[in-house]
Amino acid sequence: MFGKLLKYDCRSMLKQFGFIWPAAxxxxxxxxxxxxxxxxxxAVGExxxxxxxxxxxxxxxxxxxxAVIFxxxxxxxxxxxDEGYLMHxxxxxxWQLVASKLLTAVLATMASVLVxxxxxxxxxxxxxxxxMNLFSFLGRLFTHWNIQATHAAVGTVEVILLMMASFAVGYLELYLAMALGHLFSKHRAAMSFVAFIGVQVAIRILGNIVLQPVDSLLGSLVEGLHGPSGFHATVWIAIAGEAVVSAIYFAGTEYILRRRLNLE
Amino acid sequence: MNDLLVTCTALTKRYGRKTALAGVNLELGRGRIVGLLGPNGSGKTTLIKILCGLLQPSEGAVLVDGAPVGPYTKSIISYLPDRMYFADWMKATDLFDLFADFYSDFDRTRAMSMCASLGVTPSDRLKSMSKGTKEKVQLVLVMARKAQLYLLDEPIAGVDPAARDFILGTILTNYNESGTVLLSTHLISDIEKVLDEAVFLKDGAVTLHDTVDAIREREGKSVDALFREIFRAHDFEGGAF
Incomplete structure (x- = not known):
C-alpha cells in the first residue's frame, strides 16, 4: 500500500514541477x-x-x-x-500517509537541487x-590531500544523505506544526503558525538540555579521529542527530493523525 | 464474519462545549438499507464520519464488522462525503485507477458503465466538470465498489427532485446486496420507499430505530409523517409560520 501511496504523491509532484524543471x-x-x-x-547581445x-x-x-509551497x-x-476525506x-x-508525503517532499527538493x-x-x-578535466582536477586534489577515491565517493553520498536528512527534519517540523494546529477547533491555520514557533522554541530548549551533553561527548570522541574517518564520523553523527529529531516530529504527527484526527 | 455490521456503544462526540452525539447506542445488521434521519445539526454527519475514521469519538466505542476503525474497516466501507474530496487536476479515470489500486472490491468495468448511464465522460478533467457531474463521479466511485457498508452522507440533498430519483436508482441498482447502506438525509419522503430501517437522530441521540414496516404498522402513518411530527419546528423556531 505504501508504494501505491507514493505513486500517487509522486504523480502530484510531477504535476507541480512538470513545467518548472524543464523550464529552468x-x-x-x-x-x-x-x-x-x-x-x-x-548592446543588443548584452x-x-x-x-x-x-x-x-x-x-x-x-x-x-x-517546493516549499508544495x-x-x-x-x-x-x-x-477536503482531500483528507479521501486519503484518510x-x-x-x-504513518504511511505521512511517510509518503515526506518522501515525496524530500525527493521533490532533491530533484530541484539537482536541476x-x-x-x-x-x-x-x-x-x-x-x-573530465574538472573530475581529474578533483581527483588530483584528493590525492594531494591524501584522500582515497573511495573515501571521496562515500563522503559525497554521506553529504547527500545529510542534506536529505536536513530537509526531512525541516519538513517534519512543518508537518507537526500543522498537525498541532489541527488540534484546535478554530483558526487552525493561525494556530499552526503559533505551533511552528512553539516547536522551534521547544526543540532549542530540548537541544540545550539533552543534546548538548551528548554532543560534547561525541565531539570528544570525534576529536581523536583525523582525516577521512573524522569526516565520516562527524557526518554520521549529524545524520543521527537529524534522525532522532525527525523521529520525534514524525511520531508526534502520526499520533495526532491516528488518535486526534477531526476533519470538520 | 460478524453478524452485526455496526455496533456503536455510548458514542459521544463533543466539539468544545457543544455536544454533537450524546451516548449513541446503535446496532446495524447486514443486507439492509437504513435511513439515518434527522434535521440539520442532529449529528448525522458526525456519526458517519466517526464510522469512517475522519472524526475521533470523545467517548464510547465503534466496531465495524467486529473491528475498531482502522485500515480493515476502511477497506470494507464505501463512503460518500458531503463534499468534493479529490484534486481538481485529475480525470475521473485517474480516480478509478486510484480506487482500483486501493480497494480490491472496486469494479472498474461497472464504474465505466455507470458513467455511460449517468452521462459522465470519464476522460474529462474534473476541473472542467460541473458541480453536478463531479457529484456523479463521486457517486460512481462509491457505488462501483462491492463494499460491506456504504455510508452515504446526504446523497440527494443538493439536487433537484428529478436527479434525486436518478441518484437513488443508481444506488439501488448498484449496491452490494449482502452489504448495508446507511443513508443520511432530512428529505424523507423521497427515500422512504427504499428504506428497510429508519434511525431517528435528535440532538445527538437515537430516539427511534426500527424497521420501516414496524413503524408504519405501530404508528399508523408513514415514516415521513412521523418524522414531521417528531421534528416539528417549535413556534420559536419558525414552526408557527
Whole structure:
C-alpha cells in the first residue's frame, strides 16, 4: 500500500514541477548561448544576456518557492483539508500517509537541487572534455590531500544523505506544526503558525538540555579521529542527530493523525 | 464474519462545549438499507464520519464488522462525503485507477458503465466538470465498489427532485446486496420507499430505530409523517409560520 501511496504523491509532484524543471533547464541552455553577449561587443547581445539571466534566476527562485509551497500544501490540503476525506478513508495506516508525503517532499527538493546544479553546468560553456578535466582536477586534489577515491565517493553520498536528512527534519517540523494546529477547533491555520514557533522554541530548549551533553561527548570522541574517518564520523553523527529529531516530529504527527484526527 | 455490521456503544462526540452525539447506542445488521434521519445539526454527519475514521469519538466505542476503525474497516466501507474530496487536476479515470489500486472490491468495468448511464465522460478533467457531474463521479466511485457498508452522507440533498430519483436508482441498482447502506438525509419522503430501517437522530441521540414496516404498522402513518411530527419546528423556531 505504501508504494501505491507514493505513486500517487509522486504523480502530484510531477504535476507541480512538470513545467518548472524543464523550464529552468531550458533557460540555462539559452543562457549558455546568450552569455557570450556580455563581452560588450554589442548592446543588443548584452541586453539579451541580461534578460535571459534575470529570467533564469527568477525561475530558480520560483522553483524553490514552489517546493516549499508544495510541501506545505500537499500535507495541509492533502491530509487535513477536503482531500483528507479521501486519503484518510483509504485502507492505509496514518504513518504511511505521512511517510509518503515526506518522501515525496524530500525527493521533490532533491530533484530541484539537482536541476539547479545541473542548470549551472548547462550555463557554463563547458564541453565533455572540460567536465573530465574538472573530475581529474578533483581527483588530483584528493590525492594531494591524501584522500582515497573511495573515501571521496562515500563522503559525497554521506553529504547527500545529510542534506536529505536536513530537509526531512525541516519538513517534519512543518508537518507537526500543522498537525498541532489541527488540534484546535478554530483558526487552525493561525494556530499552526503559533505551533511552528512553539516547536522551534521547544526543540532549542530540548537541544540545550539533552543534546548538548551528548554532543560534547561525541565531539570528544570525534576529536581523536583525523582525516577521512573524522569526516565520516562527524557526518554520521549529524545524520543521527537529524534522525532522532525527525523521529520525534514524525511520531508526534502520526499520533495526532491516528488518535486526534477531526476533519470538520 | 460478524453478524452485526455496526455496533456503536455510548458514542459521544463533543466539539468544545457543544455536544454533537450524546451516548449513541446503535446496532446495524447486514443486507439492509437504513435511513439515518434527522434535521440539520442532529449529528448525522458526525456519526458517519466517526464510522469512517475522519472524526475521533470523545467517548464510547465503534466496531465495524467486529473491528475498531482502522485500515480493515476502511477497506470494507464505501463512503460518500458531503463534499468534493479529490484534486481538481485529475480525470475521473485517474480516480478509478486510484480506487482500483486501493480497494480490491472496486469494479472498474461497472464504474465505466455507470458513467455511460449517468452521462459522465470519464476522460474529462474534473476541473472542467460541473458541480453536478463531479457529484456523479463521486457517486460512481462509491457505488462501483462491492463494499460491506456504504455510508452515504446526504446523497440527494443538493439536487433537484428529478436527479434525486436518478441518484437513488443508481444506488439501488448498484449496491452490494449482502452489504448495508446507511443513508443520511432530512428529505424523507423521497427515500422512504427504499428504506428497510429508519434511525431517528435528535440532538445527538437515537430516539427511534426500527424497521420501516414496524413503524408504519405501530404508528399508523408513514415514516415521513412521523418524522414531521417528531421534528416539528417549535413556534420559536419558525414552526408557527
Amino acid at each position: 533547464l531550458a533557460l540555462a541552455l539559452i543562457n549558455r548561448f546568450t552569455l557570450g553577449g556580455l563581452d560588450g561587443s554589442s 541586453t539579451a544576456a541580461g534578460i535571459a539571466m534575470l529570467v533564469y534566476v527568477a525561475i530558480l527562485m520560483a522553483m524553490f518557492v514552489i 510541501v506545505i500544501q500537499r500535507f495541509y490540503k492533502g491530509l487535513l483539508g 478513508t483509504l485502507p492505509v495506516k496514518p 539547479a546544479v545541473g542548470s549551472i553546468f548547462l550555463i557554463a560553456p563547458m564541453g565533455w572534455s572540460d567536465l
